[in-house]
């Protein structure tokens with residue numbers, strides 16, 4: 665299993681988009697499959713935000729995560745934001761989500777202007793706390809209560825993509 669830029673494997677958008685869209689639709693009434701495909705295409709970058717990563721094998725995609733300039737309407741004062749963290753249900757609990765978040769953080773650490781990262785979550789506060797994230801403040805998205813969390817990114821290295829996961 666590897667972590668790569670989505671830009672290196674855009675063919676996986678077709679598999680990811682319906683799953684991510686189905687996850688978000690009950691929360692965001694404006695979520696559509698076409699919109700999700702378009703959004704993932706906008707993440708086909710390596711050095712400018714937004715950037716998306718995928719966890720994958722040669723033929724299968726297991727999950728995705730992104731780094732964005734903004735992610736929560738009304739909080740454009742905070743940047744950058746890891747977001748779009750999603751692992752295909754049958755591959756959860758194997759460290760893939762944590763590995764994707766690590767790739768995002770390492771990239772962020774290489775951006776001089778990003779001393780702190782912010783993320784928004786409705787219900788994964790405990791999971792992110794295990795990854796070193798701390799509460800920043802409460803907020804809401806699409807009328808649902810959630811929290812902004814904050815973290816200083818991990819030290820950069822040269823292995824943020826193409827990395828083997830051993831779990």
Ligand SMILES: CC(C)(COP(=O)(O)OP(=O)(O)OC[C@H]1O[C@@H](n2cnc3c(N)ncnc32)[C@H](O)[C@@H]1OP(=O)(O)O)[C@@H](O)C(=O)NCCC(=O)NCCS
Pocket residue numbers: 687749750751752755756757758759760761762763784785786787788789790791
């Ligand atoms: C959250 C998500 C990305 C985690 O992906 P994953 O690949 O299963 O994560 P990992 O394997 O790295 O971590 C799993 C561990 O976290 C634990 N965990 C899972 N959900 C948790 C939660 N809500 N709170 C605390 N711990 C949690 C698991 O029990 C497991 O523990 P273990 O390592 O002791 O066995 C995945 O569940 C997902 O895609 N959920 C739907 C989308 C989503 O909510 N994304 C986050 C948006 S803010």
